[in-house]
Amino acid sequence: MNEPKITIKNLSVSYSDGTESLKDINLTIPVNSITVLFGPAGGGKSTLLRTMNRLNDLADVVQLTGEIWIDDENILDPEIDTIALRRKVGIVFARPVVLPMTIQQNLTYGLELAGNKSRAVLNKAVERSLRAAALWEEVHDRLDDPAISLSGGQQQRLCLARVLALEPEIILLDEPTSGLDPISTGKVEATLEALKSKYTIVLVPHSVQQAARVADYAAFFLAGELIEFAPGRQLFITPKDKRTEDYVEGRFG
Amino acid sequence: MLISQVKSRLSQMDKRQLTEKLGFSGLALAAFITVLPIVLVVVYVFWKGSPALSFEFLTEMPKDGMRAGGIFPAIVGTFWLTLGTAIISVPLGLGAAIYLSEYAPENRWTRTIRIAIINLAGIPSVVYGLFGLGLFVLFLRFGTSILAGSLTLAIMTLPVIISTTEEALRSVPSSFRTVSISLGGTQWQTIRKIVLPQALPGILTGVILGLERAAGETAPILFTVAAFFLPQLPSSIFDASMALPYHLFVISTQVPGMPIEIQYGTAVVLLAFVLTMNIIATIIRSRARARRQW
Numbered sequence A: 001m002n003e004p005k006i007t008i009k010n011l012s013v014s015y016s017d018g019t020e021s022l023k024d025i026n027l028t029i030p031v032n033s034i035t036v037l038f039g040p041a042g043g044g045k046s047t048l049l050r051t052m053n054r055l056n057d058l059a060d061v062v063q064l065t066g067e068i069w070i071d072d073e074n075i076l077d078p079e080i081d082t083i084a085l086r087r088k089v090g091i092v093f094a095r096p097v098v099l100p101m102t103i104q105q106n107l108t109y110g111l112e113l114a115g116n117k118s119r120a121v122l123n124k125a126v127e128r129s130l131r132a133a134a135l136w137e138e139v140h141d142r143l144d145d146p147a148i149s150l151s152g153g154q155q156q157r158l159c160l161a162r163v164l165a166l167e168p169e170i171i172l173l174d175e176p177t178s179g180l181d182p183i184s185t186g187k188v189e190a191t192l193e194a195l196k197s198k199y200t201i202v203l204v205p206h207s208v209q210q211a212a213r214v215a216d217y218a219a220f221f222l223a224g225e226l227i228e229f230a231p232g233r234q235l236f237i238t239p240k241d242k243r244t245e246d247y248v249e250g251r252f253g
Numbered sequence B: 001m002l003i004s005q006v007k008s009r010l011s012q013m014d015k016r017q018l019t020e021k022l023g024f025s026g027l028a029l030a031a032f033i034t035v036l037p038i039v040l041v042v043v044y045v046f047w048k049g050s051p052a053l054s055f056e057f058l059t060e061m062p063k064d065g066m067r068a069g070g071i072f073p074a075i076v077g078t079f080w081l082t083l084g085t086a087i088i089s090v091p092l093g094l095g096a097a098i099y100l101s102e103y104a105p106e107n108r109w110t111r112t113i114r115i116a117i118i119n120l121a122g123i124p125s126v127v128y129g130l131f132g133l134g135l136f137v138l139f140l141r142f143g144t145s146i147l148a149g150s151l152t153l154a155i156m157t158l159p160v161i162i163s164t165t166e167e168a169l170r171s172v173p174s175s176f177r178t179v180s181i182s183l184g185g186t187q188w189q190t191i192r193k194i195v196l197p198q199a200l201p202g203i204l205t206g207v208i209l210g211l212e213r214a215a216g217e218t219a220p221i222l223f224t225v226a227a228f229f230l231p232q233l234p235s236s237i238f239d240a241s242m243a244l245p246y247h248l249f250v251i252s253t254q255v256p257g258m259p260i261e262i263q264y265g266t267a268v269v270l271l272a273f274v275l276t277m278n279i280i281a282t283i284i285r286s287r288a289r290a291r292r293q294w
Helices: A045-052 A082-088 A103-113 A119-132 A152-164 A182-195 A208-214 A232-237 A242-248 B002-052 B055-059 B072-103 B108-122 B125-139 B146-170 B174-182 B187-216 B244-253 B260-291
Strands: A004-015 A020-030 A034-038 A061-070 A089-092 A170-174 A200-204 A217-222 A225-231
Touching: A004 A045, A004 A200, A020 A045, A020 A200, A020 A217, A020 A225, A034 A045, A034 A208, A045 A061, A045 A089, A045 A170, A045 A200, A082 A089, A089 A152, A103 A119, A103 A152, A103 B187, A119 A152, A119 A182, A152 A170, A152 A182, A182 A200, A182 A208, A208 A232, A208 A242, A217 A232, A217 A242, A225 A232, A225 A242, A232 A242, B002 B260, B055 B072, B072 B108, B072 B146, B072 B187, B072 B244, B072 B260, B108 B146, B125 B146, B146 B187, B174 B187, B187 B244, B187 B260, B244 B260
Parallel strands: A034 A200, A034 A217, A089 A170, A170 A200
Antiparallel strands: A004 A020, A004 A061, A217 A225
16 A cells, blocks of 8 residues: 555534534555545535635535545644645545636636636646646647636536646545546546656546546445555455445345 | 317406506506606606706806806815715715625624614604704804815715615625635735725715715705805815705795796706716616626
């Protein structure tokens, strides 16, 4: 197993409407690999993702206990710099949300917020991130077009590129291919495979099949609990827990 | 047997189609009737007032007890009052709306603020006028002045600006905010770079509609700024001023032997002022809709 990048200790999250979303999660996510968090809807996977870069600060989280260590920092500490954290831990959502501006501006948005003004630096970041997201060939001659003019699959890769432009260490993806056709899905998955040597990738897949395809490590979530965590192949071929086995083999969910 | 069934089916269809037609005609008529008075007012006022319109009418002082000459001081007064109202109410209104929409938690306190704003919009304008007289003219000793009038009009306009701005801000998809925050943006950066630019057309429309109402109001300026007649233009914000709506009221009711075309000419100018603002608001809105990327 690779070096740990993210260590989650006794994490519990409940929302203000009383629903408990995560119950006492303990999980170590290794560096330079794809870890998938999968399971039926409502299992707390998205909540876990959004807790890892403190986006849940925006939601009505009432109670949050436990720790999440990224490198040497407990990012649930109220004192931490959430702005810096979110640059380090990027997120891609289920529905591609391109900002209402050009392709180029979408990519430089985060860098400009951080105070980068040099055109040379920004242009370099645009090309680098587009190449990394396998989108450069398709859009390099139309960077000043509105981002909304791209197809759904291109938009999602743009969202990924936008995160990559900030040179994060961790990339969180919340069902990034749920709205995409199989060809676009394949492109995104191939991109993630290519990226994992440099990043720590945490993916909530949109199907068990996708989980099995891309997982180096897999964590099965059910009703807010972590049922099983293992290297990908092992978990899908020889699950230890009956519930994991039932879900993987399509007996429920 | 079969034939009679078919016949009754047919007559049912006819009946339903007839109801449908009658219904549509009724609705179309209702729509037409609402448009009719607006068209009639505009046409009638322009028809009656156009003989008075001339360059001199717009640029000269009134003469002969206002029975001749122009309405320049009233135009200038309304211009300054509208500008003053904008200077006071736009920053305040935008600030309040941004706070309510973007920062304020949803609790009893902010709900109270919202209810207060809605109710402020329902207060009769003459009450604002009395309030302005009490607070600005007398208590704060601004006197009957452009300052007191602008402040009064601004308070009256605030609810309109706040509620339309808040609505414009809320119509910006929350996913944009989430994305901006997730890319390391602060809340203020997100508002400034994403939310405000996207909401701007809606905000401008609201602001213009609010100011346009202020420009046409008589009651709030009655006790706070408006002068019956002044031989010279106001020279500072502490001067009283003539204003179009009040001038129209005066020459229509207080001056015997007033030529009717001057009354309608004044109405035309006021109407044109307000309609122009309205048209600008409409153009901004429709252009923004065409450009919108969500």
